[in-house]
Amino acid sequence: MSEINQKPPIAAIATPVGEGGIAVIRISGNGAIQKAANCFKGADLTAVKSHTVHFGRITGKDGRVVDEVLATVFLSPKSYTGEDTVEISCHGGVLVTQAVLEAILDRGVRPAEPGEFTQRAFLNGKLDLDQAEAVADLIHAKSIKAVDAANQQLEGRLGEHIKLFRQQIIEATAMVELELDFIEEDVEFANKEQLRKLLVEVNGEISNLLDTYETGRLVKDGVKTVFIGRPNAGKSTLLNTLIGTDRAIVTDIAGTTRDTIDADWSYDGILFKLIDTAGLRDTEDLIEAEGVKRSQKAFEQADLVVYLKDLSKPIDSTERSEIAGFQKRADTTPFLLIGTKIDLQKKSEDERLHFDLKISALEGENISTLKKLMKQRALENKDYDTSSLLVTSTRHRDALQKARENVTRAISALDQGLTGDFLSIDLRTALKELGTITGEITNEDILSSIFSRFCIGK
């Protein structure tokens, strides 16, 4: 572990604003324990053991008691940040929590920036950068699978993979640079085959990890699911049925929904971002026409398309070709053709259309089958296994892609018989890219964009 560098103390409320049983205020940094002791009436916090809890009272600068609290002391380096830390659990009222924080700030402690505690943990080597990002992912997770994915990363599984890739590339670089030392003597790569094998292997492993990104993205951000179809098909009714509330307006007037409506819906650990759209038709109405444009746009950005066809109405050739057109345009995006209002279905139905499922949102018929089908289709052909590590961040994906490009370039340089200095440059760039994931290599821009995602107090 790197050496702990204790910075000037910072403090913040670590729990959400609002009324609750308790709230926690965190103080961390050089002299944090002394500062806490200065406003704490009870045991002498500067003399207690690490990881112990003490009852006492917080007093303002004027000596007035602000609250009865429990103070937990963590001595450096055994704390979240690696610095001396005190966590004060006080009564969870908005004003009392604020007053406790102010009593501490009044003793010469600075308010913390968003994510500053975690940033200090990273700088003190307590966490790799990808683990720090996992902390934010965990806090923002909107489904159980997203929690699982963040936990895998927090446990350091991504970091382990990256370190392994780096080791392999360092080994390859050493082989190349050893050859470079003998370049004057015009020595061929004695172990060219071995070097090639190593590079191909690491390239394959990076590719395998990259392949998990599509699933990782869906797990973290949710499956963008777009309901499209003619006016009155029952799109809004289905949205309301799935989420269990009357989020979208439903009427028997065709053209009720004018704008796209989003709702988060969790099913079996997966987050779906449901998007209800304006029914598709040619219209003179300006507002409705804009709505139809938005429906098309939502369709283009979908991870899962659900086309709804009202079974109580016969299908005409225009709608048939409209459905075929959407199916074609959806291309590899999963597409479900769902018949709605099965309760009203006429016997003389056109069987030329192949429906994935027929439902009645009004009577709840086949809704649970639809839910299963949506999950199955959304994750179909995706390398989906909850126990395996998933790449969930575009930052990590981009760095992995750049690393792979450079390794590929090194392989073709080797095949073309180029000199080792070319290979060496490519391999060093690949190493640098991998290093940005775990934070071995970093810069202010990366750090500030990562830590600004955090809340204050984390």
Ligand SMILES: Nc1nc2c(ncn2[C@@H]2O[C@H](COP(=O)(O)OP(=O)(O)OP(=O)(O)O)[C@@H](O)[C@H]2O)c(=O)[nH]1
């Ligand atoms: N009988 C029956 N009626 C339904 C069913 N689903 C929806 N409806 C009715 O069909 C009508 C239209 O439903 P909506 O959900 O507003 O249809 P939509 O596709 O959102 O329509 P637009 O917003 O105009 O594009 C309403 O009167 C619903 O009550 C169903 O499963 N069975």
Ligand SMILES: [Mg+2]
């Ligand atoms: Mg609607």
